[in-house]
Amino acid sequence: MNKKKIAIVVVVLALVAAAVYAIYDYQREKDQPLTLYGNVDIRTVNLGFRVDGRLASLTVDEGDAVKAGQLLGKLDDAPYLNALQQAKANVASSQAQLDLLQAGYRQEEIAQVRSEMAQRQSAYAYADSYYQRQRGLWASKSTSADALEDARTSRNQALANLQAAKDKLAQYESGNRPQEIDQAKANLAQAQASLAQAELNLQDTTLISPSEGTVLTRAVEPGTMVSASSTIFTLSLTRPVWIRAYINEINLQHAVPGSKVEIFTDGRPDQPYHGTVGFVSPTAEFTPKSVETPDLRTDLVYRLRIIVTDADDHLRQGMPVTLRFAQP
Known part of the structure:
Protein backbone atom coordinates (compact mmCIF):
# COMPACT_ATOMS: atom_id res chain seq x y z
CA MET A 1 0.00 0.00 0.00
CA ASN A 2 2.84 2.37 0.71
CA LYS A 3 4.36 1.59 -2.63
CA LYS A 4 1.11 2.42 -4.39
CA LYS A 5 0.87 5.76 -2.60
CA ILE A 6 4.46 6.51 -3.53
CA ALA A 7 3.74 5.76 -7.18
CA ILE A 8 0.72 8.04 -7.15
CA VAL A 9 2.75 10.84 -5.60
CA VAL A 10 5.46 10.39 -8.23
CA VAL A 11 2.91 10.56 -11.04
CA VAL A 12 1.31 13.66 -9.56
CA LEU A 13 4.69 15.33 -9.17
CA ALA A 14 5.57 14.43 -12.76
CA LEU A 15 2.30 15.96 -14.03
CA VAL A 16 2.88 19.09 -11.99
CA ALA A 17 6.42 19.35 -13.31
CA ALA A 18 5.22 18.91 -16.88
CA ALA A 19 2.56 21.57 -16.41
CA VAL A 20 5.06 23.98 -14.90
CA TYR A 21 7.49 23.38 -17.78
CA ALA A 22 4.73 23.87 -20.35
CA ILE A 23 3.73 27.16 -18.76
CA TYR A 24 7.37 28.27 -18.60
CA ASP A 25 7.99 27.26 -22.22
CA TYR A 26 4.85 29.10 -23.36
CA GLN A 27 5.86 32.22 -21.46
CA ARG A 28 9.38 32.00 -22.85
CA GLU A 29 8.08 31.72 -26.40
CA LYS A 30 5.70 34.60 -25.73
CA ASP A 31 8.53 36.80 -24.51
CA GLN A 32 10.74 36.06 -27.54
CA PRO A 33 10.94 38.94 -30.03
CA LEU A 34 9.08 38.48 -33.33
CA THR A 35 11.48 37.07 -35.94
CA LEU A 36 10.94 37.31 -39.71
CA TYR A 37 12.98 36.42 -42.75
CA GLY A 38 13.49 38.51 -45.85
CA ASN A 39 15.83 39.68 -48.57
CA VAL A 40 17.70 42.86 -49.39
CA ASP A 41 15.83 44.72 -52.11
CA ILE A 42 17.95 47.37 -53.87
CA ARG A 43 16.41 49.26 -56.79
CA THR A 44 17.98 49.27 -60.24
CA VAL A 45 17.66 51.87 -63.00
CA ASN A 46 18.18 51.44 -66.75
CA LEU A 47 19.98 54.52 -68.08
CA GLY A 48 19.92 55.72 -71.68
CA PHE A 49 19.97 58.82 -73.87
CA ARG A 50 16.76 60.65 -74.83
CA VAL A 51 18.06 61.27 -78.38
CA ASP A 52 19.53 59.15 -81.16
CA ASP A 76 28.58 62.69 -81.00
CA ASP A 77 26.94 66.12 -80.69
CA ALA A 78 27.92 67.61 -84.09
CA PRO A 79 24.44 67.14 -85.66
CA TYR A 80 22.80 68.71 -82.61
CA LEU A 81 25.20 71.68 -82.66
CA ASN A 82 24.27 72.29 -86.30
CA ALA A 83 20.58 72.07 -85.47
CA LEU A 84 21.09 74.54 -82.63
CA GLN A 85 22.78 77.07 -84.92
CA GLN A 86 19.94 76.71 -87.44
CA ALA A 87 17.37 77.27 -84.69
CA LYS A 88 19.20 80.39 -83.51
CA ALA A 89 19.25 81.75 -87.06
CA ASN A 90 15.51 81.12 -87.42
CA VAL A 91 14.83 83.02 -84.20
CA ALA A 92 16.93 85.95 -85.38
CA SER A 93 15.12 86.03 -88.75
CA SER A 94 11.67 85.87 -87.12
CA GLN A 95 12.62 88.60 -84.64
CA ALA A 96 13.84 90.85 -87.45
CA GLN A 97 10.61 90.31 -89.42
CA LEU A 98 8.52 91.20 -86.37
CA ASP A 99 10.60 94.31 -85.67
CA LEU A 100 10.18 95.37 -89.30
CA LEU A 101 6.41 95.00 -89.19
CA GLN A 102 6.09 96.78 -85.84
CA ALA A 103 8.30 99.67 -86.98
CA GLY A 104 6.16 100.30 -90.07
CA TYR A 105 7.41 102.01 -93.23
CA ARG A 106 10.24 104.53 -93.34
CA GLN A 107 9.57 108.17 -94.11
CA GLU A 108 11.61 107.86 -97.30
CA GLU A 109 9.33 105.05 -98.51
CA ILE A 110 6.22 107.07 -97.64
CA ALA A 111 7.62 110.11 -99.50
CA GLN A 112 8.32 107.96 -102.56
CA VAL A 113 4.75 106.61 -102.59
CA ARG A 114 3.37 110.15 -102.13
CA SER A 115 5.45 111.32 -105.11
CA GLU A 116 4.14 108.38 -107.15
CA MET A 117 0.60 109.35 -106.26
CA ALA A 118 1.23 112.95 -107.36
CA GLN A 119 2.52 111.70 -110.73
CA ARG A 120 -0.57 109.55 -111.22
CA GLN A 121 -2.75 112.49 -110.20
CA SER A 122 -1.18 114.54 -112.98
CA ALA A 123 -1.56 111.65 -115.42
CA TYR A 124 -5.22 111.34 -114.57
CA ALA A 125 -5.78 115.08 -114.91
CA TYR A 126 -4.24 115.04 -118.39
CA ALA A 127 -6.20 111.93 -119.44
CA ASP A 128 -9.45 113.41 -118.19
CA SER A 129 -8.78 116.71 -119.99
CA TYR A 130 -8.04 114.90 -123.25
CA TYR A 131 -11.21 112.85 -122.87
CA GLN A 132 -13.29 116.01 -122.35
CA ARG A 133 -11.83 117.51 -125.54
CA GLN A 134 -12.65 114.36 -127.45
CA ARG A 135 -16.22 114.57 -126.21
CA GLY A 136 -16.50 118.14 -127.48
CA LEU A 137 -15.10 117.13 -130.84
CA TRP A 138 -17.48 114.19 -130.99
CA ALA A 139 -20.38 116.51 -130.35
CA SER A 140 -19.38 118.58 -133.41
CA LYS A 141 -18.69 115.44 -135.42
CA SER A 142 -15.00 116.40 -135.65
CA THR A 143 -13.55 113.13 -134.30
CA SER A 144 -14.19 109.44 -134.68
CA ALA A 145 -15.93 107.11 -132.25
CA ASP A 146 -12.72 105.10 -131.89
CA ALA A 147 -10.76 108.18 -130.81
CA LEU A 148 -13.42 109.00 -128.22
CA GLU A 149 -13.39 105.42 -126.90
CA ASP A 150 -9.56 105.40 -126.67
CA ALA A 151 -9.66 108.66 -124.68
CA ARG A 152 -12.29 107.22 -122.30
CA THR A 153 -10.21 104.06 -121.77
CA SER A 154 -7.04 106.06 -121.05
CA ARG A 155 -8.95 108.24 -118.59
CA ASN A 156 -10.34 105.20 -116.76
CA GLN A 157 -6.91 103.51 -116.58
CA ALA A 158 -5.35 106.68 -115.19
CA LEU A 159 -8.12 106.86 -112.57
CA ALA A 160 -7.48 103.24 -111.52
CA ASN A 161 -3.75 103.92 -111.22
CA LEU A 162 -4.46 107.01 -109.13
CA GLN A 163 -6.73 105.03 -106.76
CA ALA A 164 -4.09 102.29 -106.36
CA ALA A 165 -1.50 104.94 -105.45
CA LYS A 166 -3.89 106.46 -102.88
CA ASP A 167 -4.51 103.05 -101.30
CA LYS A 168 -0.80 102.33 -101.16
CA LEU A 169 -0.10 105.69 -99.51
CA ALA A 170 -2.84 105.03 -96.92
CA GLN A 171 -1.29 101.64 -96.15
CA TYR A 172 2.20 103.11 -95.75
CA GLU A 173 0.95 105.91 -93.52
CA SER A 174 -1.12 103.62 -91.23
CA GLY A 175 1.53 100.90 -90.96
CA ASN A 176 1.09 97.14 -91.17
CA ARG A 177 -2.12 95.37 -90.27
CA PRO A 178 -2.45 93.93 -86.72
CA GLN A 179 -3.07 90.48 -88.23
CA GLU A 180 0.31 90.57 -89.95
CA ILE A 181 2.03 91.57 -86.71
CA ASP A 182 0.23 88.79 -84.81
CA GLN A 183 1.33 86.28 -87.42
CA ALA A 184 4.92 87.47 -87.09
CA LYS A 185 4.69 87.10 -83.31
CA ALA A 186 3.42 83.54 -83.72
CA ASN A 187 6.28 82.73 -86.10
CA LEU A 188 8.75 84.09 -83.56
CA ALA A 189 7.22 82.00 -80.75
CA GLN A 190 7.45 78.89 -82.93
CA ALA A 191 11.08 79.61 -83.73
CA GLN A 192 11.85 80.13 -80.04
CA ALA A 193 10.20 76.81 -79.16
CA SER A 194 12.33 75.08 -81.80
CA LEU A 195 15.42 76.73 -80.31
CA ALA A 196 14.50 75.50 -76.81
CA GLN A 197 14.05 71.96 -78.16
CA ALA A 198 17.39 72.14 -79.97
CA GLU A 199 19.12 73.24 -76.76
CA LEU A 200 17.46 70.37 -74.86
CA ASN A 201 18.48 67.86 -77.53
CA LEU A 202 22.08 69.04 -77.30
CA GLN A 203 21.96 68.73 -73.51
CA ASP A 204 20.59 65.20 -73.85
CA THR A 205 23.70 64.06 -75.74
CA THR A 206 25.32 63.68 -72.30
CA THR A 238 23.00 52.63 -53.30
CA ARG A 239 20.41 54.48 -51.27
CA PRO A 240 17.92 53.78 -49.94
CA VAL A 241 18.35 50.09 -49.08
CA TRP A 242 15.14 48.17 -48.39
CA ILE A 243 14.35 44.79 -46.92
CA ARG A 244 11.43 42.86 -48.40
CA ALA A 245 9.81 40.58 -45.82
CA TYR A 246 6.45 38.93 -45.14
CA ILE A 247 4.39 38.64 -41.97
CA ASN A 248 1.31 36.53 -41.18
CA GLU A 249 -1.97 37.92 -39.95
CA ILE A 250 -1.43 36.75 -36.37
CA ASN A 251 1.62 38.99 -35.98
CA LEU A 252 0.40 41.82 -38.20
CA GLN A 253 -0.20 44.08 -35.21
CA HIS A 254 3.58 44.22 -34.63
CA ALA A 255 4.25 45.61 -38.13
CA VAL A 256 3.30 49.21 -37.49
CA PRO A 257 4.97 51.79 -39.79
CA GLY A 258 7.83 53.33 -37.86
CA SER A 259 8.46 50.22 -35.73
CA LYS A 260 12.13 49.53 -34.98
CA VAL A 261 13.71 46.38 -36.43
CA GLU A 262 17.14 44.75 -36.04
CA ILE A 263 18.52 43.17 -39.21
CA PHE A 264 20.99 40.27 -39.08
CA THR A 265 23.02 38.79 -41.92
CA ASP A 266 24.98 35.54 -41.98
CA GLY A 267 28.21 37.48 -42.26
CA ARG A 268 27.41 39.69 -39.24
CA PRO A 269 25.39 37.57 -36.80
CA ASP A 270 26.39 39.71 -33.81
CA GLN A 271 26.40 43.14 -35.45
CA PRO A 272 22.86 43.95 -36.56
CA TYR A 273 21.83 46.67 -38.92
CA HIS A 274 18.88 48.80 -37.91
CA GLY A 275 15.74 49.77 -39.74
CA THR A 276 12.15 50.87 -39.50
CA VAL A 277 8.96 49.53 -41.00
CA GLY A 278 8.13 51.83 -43.89
CA PHE A 279 5.31 50.10 -45.71
CA VAL A 280 2.78 47.36 -45.00
CA SER A 281 0.83 45.93 -47.92
CA PRO A 282 -2.94 46.37 -47.51
CA THR A 283 -3.65 43.06 -49.30
CA ALA A 284 -2.70 39.49 -48.41
CA GLU A 285 -0.84 37.13 -50.76
CA PHE A 286 0.56 33.62 -50.71
CA THR A 287 4.06 33.44 -49.26
CA PRO A 288 6.67 33.62 -52.06
CA LYS A 289 9.05 30.70 -52.46
CA SER A 290 11.99 32.94 -51.65
CA VAL A 291 10.98 33.06 -47.96
CA GLU A 292 13.20 30.65 -46.04
CA THR A 293 10.71 29.35 -43.45
CA PRO A 294 9.00 26.19 -44.82
CA ASP A 295 6.12 26.37 -42.35
CA LEU A 296 4.97 29.67 -43.85
CA ARG A 297 5.07 28.69 -47.53
CA THR A 298 1.34 28.11 -47.92
CA ASP A 299 0.16 30.82 -45.51
CA LEU A 300 -1.43 34.10 -46.51
CA VAL A 301 0.96 36.87 -45.54
CA TYR A 302 1.41 40.62 -45.93
CA ARG A 303 4.42 42.18 -47.60
CA LEU A 304 6.61 44.56 -45.56
CA ARG A 305 9.20 47.08 -46.62
CA ILE A 306 11.88 47.73 -44.02
CA ILE A 307 14.03 50.81 -44.61
CA VAL A 308 17.61 50.25 -43.44
CA THR A 309 18.84 53.31 -41.59
CA ASP A 310 22.54 52.40 -41.34
CA ALA A 311 23.15 50.47 -44.58
CA ASP A 312 26.66 49.96 -45.95
CA ASP A 313 28.23 48.31 -49.00
CA HIS A 314 28.00 44.83 -47.45
CA LEU A 315 24.25 44.67 -48.06
CA ARG A 316 23.85 43.29 -51.58
CA GLN A 317 20.84 42.72 -53.81
CA GLY A 318 18.92 39.57 -52.84
CA MET A 319 20.93 38.82 -49.68
CA PRO A 320 18.86 36.84 -47.11
CA VAL A 321 18.46 38.50 -43.71
CA THR A 322 16.79 37.82 -40.39
CA LEU A 323 14.59 40.49 -38.84
CA ARG A 324 13.86 40.86 -35.14
CA PHE A 325 11.30 43.31 -33.91
CA ALA A 326 12.03 45.24 -30.75
CA GLN A 327 10.13 44.10 -27.68
CA PRO A 328 6.96 46.14 -27.12
Whole structure:
Protein backbone atom coordinates (compact mmCIF):
# COMPACT_ATOMS: atom_id res chain seq x y z
CA MET A 1 0.00 0.00 0.00
CA ASN A 2 2.84 2.37 0.71
CA LYS A 3 4.36 1.59 -2.63
CA LYS A 4 1.11 2.42 -4.39
CA LYS A 5 0.87 5.76 -2.60
CA ILE A 6 4.46 6.51 -3.53
CA ALA A 7 3.74 5.76 -7.18
CA ILE A 8 0.72 8.04 -7.15
CA VAL A 9 2.75 10.84 -5.60
CA VAL A 10 5.46 10.39 -8.23
CA VAL A 11 2.91 10.56 -11.04
CA VAL A 12 1.31 13.66 -9.56
CA LEU A 13 4.69 15.33 -9.17
CA ALA A 14 5.57 14.43 -12.76
CA LEU A 15 2.30 15.96 -14.03
CA VAL A 16 2.88 19.09 -11.99
CA ALA A 17 6.42 19.35 -13.31
CA ALA A 18 5.22 18.91 -16.88
CA ALA A 19 2.56 21.57 -16.41
CA VAL A 20 5.06 23.98 -14.90
CA TYR A 21 7.49 23.38 -17.78
CA ALA A 22 4.73 23.87 -20.35
CA ILE A 23 3.73 27.16 -18.76
CA TYR A 24 7.37 28.27 -18.60
CA ASP A 25 7.99 27.26 -22.22
CA TYR A 26 4.85 29.10 -23.36
CA GLN A 27 5.86 32.22 -21.46
CA ARG A 28 9.38 32.00 -22.85
CA GLU A 29 8.08 31.72 -26.40
CA LYS A 30 5.70 34.60 -25.73
CA ASP A 31 8.53 36.80 -24.51
CA GLN A 32 10.74 36.06 -27.54
CA PRO A 33 10.94 38.94 -30.03
CA LEU A 34 9.08 38.48 -33.33
CA THR A 35 11.48 37.07 -35.94
CA LEU A 36 10.94 37.31 -39.71
CA TYR A 37 12.98 36.42 -42.75
CA GLY A 38 13.49 38.51 -45.85
CA ASN A 39 15.83 39.68 -48.57
CA VAL A 40 17.70 42.86 -49.39
CA ASP A 41 15.83 44.72 -52.11
CA ILE A 42 17.95 47.37 -53.87
CA ARG A 43 16.41 49.26 -56.79
CA THR A 44 17.98 49.27 -60.24
CA VAL A 45 17.66 51.87 -63.00
CA ASN A 46 18.18 51.44 -66.75
CA LEU A 47 19.98 54.52 -68.08
CA GLY A 48 19.92 55.72 -71.68
CA PHE A 49 19.97 58.82 -73.87
CA ARG A 50 16.76 60.65 -74.83
CA VAL A 51 18.06 61.27 -78.38
CA ASP A 52 19.53 59.15 -81.16
CA GLY A 53 23.14 59.25 -82.22
CA ARG A 54 26.57 57.66 -82.36
CA LEU A 55 28.03 56.83 -78.96
CA ALA A 56 31.22 58.86 -78.64
CA SER A 57 32.53 57.85 -75.19
CA LEU A 58 31.75 56.14 -71.89
CA THR A 59 33.48 57.11 -68.67
CA VAL A 60 32.61 54.20 -66.34
CA ASP A 61 32.57 50.41 -66.46
CA GLU A 62 30.81 47.55 -64.68
CA GLY A 63 31.41 47.59 -60.96
CA ASP A 64 32.33 51.28 -60.79
CA ALA A 65 30.74 53.38 -58.07
CA VAL A 66 29.17 56.59 -59.35
CA LYS A 67 27.83 59.72 -57.71
CA ALA A 68 24.70 61.73 -58.48
CA GLY A 69 25.36 64.16 -61.35
CA GLN A 70 28.44 62.31 -62.59
CA LEU A 71 29.03 62.19 -66.36
CA LEU A 72 28.65 58.62 -67.64
CA GLY A 73 28.82 59.00 -71.41
CA LYS A 74 28.44 61.26 -74.46
CA LEU A 75 27.01 61.05 -77.96
CA ASP A 76 28.58 62.69 -81.00
CA ASP A 77 26.94 66.12 -80.69
CA ALA A 78 27.92 67.61 -84.09
CA PRO A 79 24.44 67.14 -85.66
CA TYR A 80 22.80 68.71 -82.61
CA LEU A 81 25.20 71.68 -82.66
CA ASN A 82 24.27 72.29 -86.30
CA ALA A 83 20.58 72.07 -85.47
CA LEU A 84 21.09 74.54 -82.63
CA GLN A 85 22.78 77.07 -84.92
CA GLN A 86 19.94 76.71 -87.44
CA ALA A 87 17.37 77.27 -84.69
CA LYS A 88 19.20 80.39 -83.51
CA ALA A 89 19.25 81.75 -87.06
CA ASN A 90 15.51 81.12 -87.42
CA VAL A 91 14.83 83.02 -84.20
CA ALA A 92 16.93 85.95 -85.38
CA SER A 93 15.12 86.03 -88.75
CA SER A 94 11.67 85.87 -87.12
CA GLN A 95 12.62 88.60 -84.64
CA ALA A 96 13.84 90.85 -87.45
CA GLN A 97 10.61 90.31 -89.42
CA LEU A 98 8.52 91.20 -86.37
CA ASP A 99 10.60 94.31 -85.67
CA LEU A 100 10.18 95.37 -89.30
CA LEU A 101 6.41 95.00 -89.19
CA GLN A 102 6.09 96.78 -85.84
CA ALA A 103 8.30 99.67 -86.98
CA GLY A 104 6.16 100.30 -90.07
CA TYR A 105 7.41 102.01 -93.23
CA ARG A 106 10.24 104.53 -93.34
CA GLN A 107 9.57 108.17 -94.11
CA GLU A 108 11.61 107.86 -97.30
CA GLU A 109 9.33 105.05 -98.51
CA ILE A 110 6.22 107.07 -97.64
CA ALA A 111 7.62 110.11 -99.50
CA GLN A 112 8.32 107.96 -102.56
CA VAL A 113 4.75 106.61 -102.59
CA ARG A 114 3.37 110.15 -102.13
CA SER A 115 5.45 111.32 -105.11
CA GLU A 116 4.14 108.38 -107.15
CA MET A 117 0.60 109.35 -106.26
CA ALA A 118 1.23 112.95 -107.36
CA GLN A 119 2.52 111.70 -110.73
CA ARG A 120 -0.57 109.55 -111.22
CA GLN A 121 -2.75 112.49 -110.20
CA SER A 122 -1.18 114.54 -112.98
CA ALA A 123 -1.56 111.65 -115.42
CA TYR A 124 -5.22 111.34 -114.57
CA ALA A 125 -5.78 115.08 -114.91
CA TYR A 126 -4.24 115.04 -118.39
CA ALA A 127 -6.20 111.93 -119.44
CA ASP A 128 -9.45 113.41 -118.19
CA SER A 129 -8.78 116.71 -119.99
CA TYR A 130 -8.04 114.90 -123.25
CA TYR A 131 -11.21 112.85 -122.87
CA GLN A 132 -13.29 116.01 -122.35
CA ARG A 133 -11.83 117.51 -125.54
CA GLN A 134 -12.65 114.36 -127.45
CA ARG A 135 -16.22 114.57 -126.21
CA GLY A 136 -16.50 118.14 -127.48
CA LEU A 137 -15.10 117.13 -130.84
CA TRP A 138 -17.48 114.19 -130.99
CA ALA A 139 -20.38 116.51 -130.35
CA SER A 140 -19.38 118.58 -133.41
CA LYS A 141 -18.69 115.44 -135.42
CA SER A 142 -15.00 116.40 -135.65
CA THR A 143 -13.55 113.13 -134.30
CA SER A 144 -14.19 109.44 -134.68
CA ALA A 145 -15.93 107.11 -132.25
CA ASP A 146 -12.72 105.10 -131.89
CA ALA A 147 -10.76 108.18 -130.81
CA LEU A 148 -13.42 109.00 -128.22
CA GLU A 149 -13.39 105.42 -126.90
CA ASP A 150 -9.56 105.40 -126.67
CA ALA A 151 -9.66 108.66 -124.68
CA ARG A 152 -12.29 107.22 -122.30
CA THR A 153 -10.21 104.06 -121.77
CA SER A 154 -7.04 106.06 -121.05
CA ARG A 155 -8.95 108.24 -118.59
CA ASN A 156 -10.34 105.20 -116.76
CA GLN A 157 -6.91 103.51 -116.58
CA ALA A 158 -5.35 106.68 -115.19
CA LEU A 159 -8.12 106.86 -112.57
CA ALA A 160 -7.48 103.24 -111.52
CA ASN A 161 -3.75 103.92 -111.22
CA LEU A 162 -4.46 107.01 -109.13
CA GLN A 163 -6.73 105.03 -106.76
CA ALA A 164 -4.09 102.29 -106.36
CA ALA A 165 -1.50 104.94 -105.45
CA LYS A 166 -3.89 106.46 -102.88
CA ASP A 167 -4.51 103.05 -101.30
CA LYS A 168 -0.80 102.33 -101.16
CA LEU A 169 -0.10 105.69 -99.51
CA ALA A 170 -2.84 105.03 -96.92
CA GLN A 171 -1.29 101.64 -96.15
CA TYR A 172 2.20 103.11 -95.75
CA GLU A 173 0.95 105.91 -93.52
CA SER A 174 -1.12 103.62 -91.23
CA GLY A 175 1.53 100.90 -90.96
CA ASN A 176 1.09 97.14 -91.17
CA ARG A 177 -2.12 95.37 -90.27
CA PRO A 178 -2.45 93.93 -86.72
CA GLN A 179 -3.07 90.48 -88.23
CA GLU A 180 0.31 90.57 -89.95
CA ILE A 181 2.03 91.57 -86.71
CA ASP A 182 0.23 88.79 -84.81
CA GLN A 183 1.33 86.28 -87.42
CA ALA A 184 4.92 87.47 -87.09
CA LYS A 185 4.69 87.10 -83.31
CA ALA A 186 3.42 83.54 -83.72
CA ASN A 187 6.28 82.73 -86.10
CA LEU A 188 8.75 84.09 -83.56
CA ALA A 189 7.22 82.00 -80.75
CA GLN A 190 7.45 78.89 -82.93
CA ALA A 191 11.08 79.61 -83.73
CA GLN A 192 11.85 80.13 -80.04
CA ALA A 193 10.20 76.81 -79.16
CA SER A 194 12.33 75.08 -81.80
CA LEU A 195 15.42 76.73 -80.31
CA ALA A 196 14.50 75.50 -76.81
CA GLN A 197 14.05 71.96 -78.16
CA ALA A 198 17.39 72.14 -79.97
CA GLU A 199 19.12 73.24 -76.76
CA LEU A 200 17.46 70.37 -74.86
CA ASN A 201 18.48 67.86 -77.53
CA LEU A 202 22.08 69.04 -77.30
CA GLN A 203 21.96 68.73 -73.51
CA ASP A 204 20.59 65.20 -73.85
CA THR A 205 23.70 64.06 -75.74
CA THR A 206 25.32 63.68 -72.30
CA LEU A 207 24.32 60.86 -69.93
CA ILE A 208 24.29 61.88 -66.26
CA SER A 209 23.88 59.60 -63.25
CA PRO A 210 20.58 60.39 -61.50
CA SER A 211 21.75 59.03 -58.16
CA GLU A 212 24.58 57.46 -56.23
CA GLY A 213 25.01 53.81 -57.11
CA THR A 214 27.05 51.02 -58.69
CA VAL A 215 27.18 50.11 -62.38
CA LEU A 216 25.80 46.58 -62.81
CA THR A 217 25.95 46.25 -66.60
CA ARG A 218 27.43 48.16 -69.53
CA ALA A 219 25.34 47.23 -72.56
CA VAL A 220 27.14 48.95 -75.48
CA GLU A 221 30.54 50.30 -76.45
CA PRO A 222 31.70 53.60 -78.05
CA GLY A 223 31.02 53.81 -81.77
CA THR A 224 27.63 52.11 -81.53
CA MET A 225 24.64 53.81 -83.12
CA VAL A 226 22.05 53.98 -80.34
CA SER A 227 18.40 54.94 -80.47
CA ALA A 228 16.55 57.04 -77.94
CA SER A 229 15.87 55.20 -74.66
CA SER A 230 18.20 52.29 -75.50
CA THR A 231 19.76 50.93 -72.31
CA ILE A 232 23.40 51.97 -71.95
CA PHE A 233 23.96 51.15 -68.26
CA THR A 234 22.04 49.36 -65.55
CA LEU A 235 22.66 51.15 -62.27
CA SER A 236 22.06 49.71 -58.82
CA LEU A 237 21.02 52.54 -56.52
CA THR A 238 23.00 52.63 -53.30
CA ARG A 239 20.41 54.48 -51.27
CA PRO A 240 17.92 53.78 -49.94
CA VAL A 241 18.35 50.09 -49.08
CA TRP A 242 15.14 48.17 -48.39
CA ILE A 243 14.35 44.79 -46.92
CA ARG A 244 11.43 42.86 -48.40
CA ALA A 245 9.81 40.58 -45.82
CA TYR A 246 6.45 38.93 -45.14
CA ILE A 247 4.39 38.64 -41.97
CA ASN A 248 1.31 36.53 -41.18
CA GLU A 249 -1.97 37.92 -39.95
CA ILE A 250 -1.43 36.75 -36.37
CA ASN A 251 1.62 38.99 -35.98
CA LEU A 252 0.40 41.82 -38.20
CA GLN A 253 -0.20 44.08 -35.21
CA HIS A 254 3.58 44.22 -34.63
CA ALA A 255 4.25 45.61 -38.13
CA VAL A 256 3.30 49.21 -37.49
CA PRO A 257 4.97 51.79 -39.79
CA GLY A 258 7.83 53.33 -37.86
CA SER A 259 8.46 50.22 -35.73
CA LYS A 260 12.13 49.53 -34.98
CA VAL A 261 13.71 46.38 -36.43
CA GLU A 262 17.14 44.75 -36.04
CA ILE A 263 18.52 43.17 -39.21
CA PHE A 264 20.99 40.27 -39.08
CA THR A 265 23.02 38.79 -41.92
CA ASP A 266 24.98 35.54 -41.98
CA GLY A 267 28.21 37.48 -42.26
CA ARG A 268 27.41 39.69 -39.24
CA PRO A 269 25.39 37.57 -36.80
CA ASP A 270 26.39 39.71 -33.81
CA GLN A 271 26.40 43.14 -35.45
CA PRO A 272 22.86 43.95 -36.56
CA TYR A 273 21.83 46.67 -38.92
CA HIS A 274 18.88 48.80 -37.91
CA GLY A 275 15.74 49.77 -39.74
CA THR A 276 12.15 50.87 -39.50
CA VAL A 277 8.96 49.53 -41.00
CA GLY A 278 8.13 51.83 -43.89
CA PHE A 279 5.31 50.10 -45.71
CA VAL A 280 2.78 47.36 -45.00
CA SER A 281 0.83 45.93 -47.92
CA PRO A 282 -2.94 46.37 -47.51
CA THR A 283 -3.65 43.06 -49.30
CA ALA A 284 -2.70 39.49 -48.41
CA GLU A 285 -0.84 37.13 -50.76
CA PHE A 286 0.56 33.62 -50.71
CA THR A 287 4.06 33.44 -49.26
CA PRO A 288 6.67 33.62 -52.06
CA LYS A 289 9.05 30.70 -52.46
CA SER A 290 11.99 32.94 -51.65
CA VAL A 291 10.98 33.06 -47.96
CA GLU A 292 13.20 30.65 -46.04
CA THR A 293 10.71 29.35 -43.45
CA PRO A 294 9.00 26.19 -44.82
CA ASP A 295 6.12 26.37 -42.35
CA LEU A 296 4.97 29.67 -43.85
CA ARG A 297 5.07 28.69 -47.53
CA THR A 298 1.34 28.11 -47.92
CA ASP A 299 0.16 30.82 -45.51
CA LEU A 300 -1.43 34.10 -46.51
CA VAL A 301 0.96 36.87 -45.54
CA TYR A 302 1.41 40.62 -45.93
CA ARG A 303 4.42 42.18 -47.60
CA LEU A 304 6.61 44.56 -45.56
CA ARG A 305 9.20 47.08 -46.62
CA ILE A 306 11.88 47.73 -44.02
CA ILE A 307 14.03 50.81 -44.61
CA VAL A 308 17.61 50.25 -43.44
CA THR A 309 18.84 53.31 -41.59
CA ASP A 310 22.54 52.40 -41.34
CA ALA A 311 23.15 50.47 -44.58
CA ASP A 312 26.66 49.96 -45.95
CA ASP A 313 28.23 48.31 -49.00
CA HIS A 314 28.00 44.83 -47.45
CA LEU A 315 24.25 44.67 -48.06
CA ARG A 316 23.85 43.29 -51.58
CA GLN A 317 20.84 42.72 -53.81
CA GLY A 318 18.92 39.57 -52.84
CA MET A 319 20.93 38.82 -49.68
CA PRO A 320 18.86 36.84 -47.11
CA VAL A 321 18.46 38.50 -43.71
CA THR A 322 16.79 37.82 -40.39
CA LEU A 323 14.59 40.49 -38.84
CA ARG A 324 13.86 40.86 -35.14
CA PHE A 325 11.30 43.31 -33.91
CA ALA A 326 12.03 45.24 -30.75
CA GLN A 327 10.13 44.10 -27.68
CA PRO A 328 6.96 46.14 -27.12
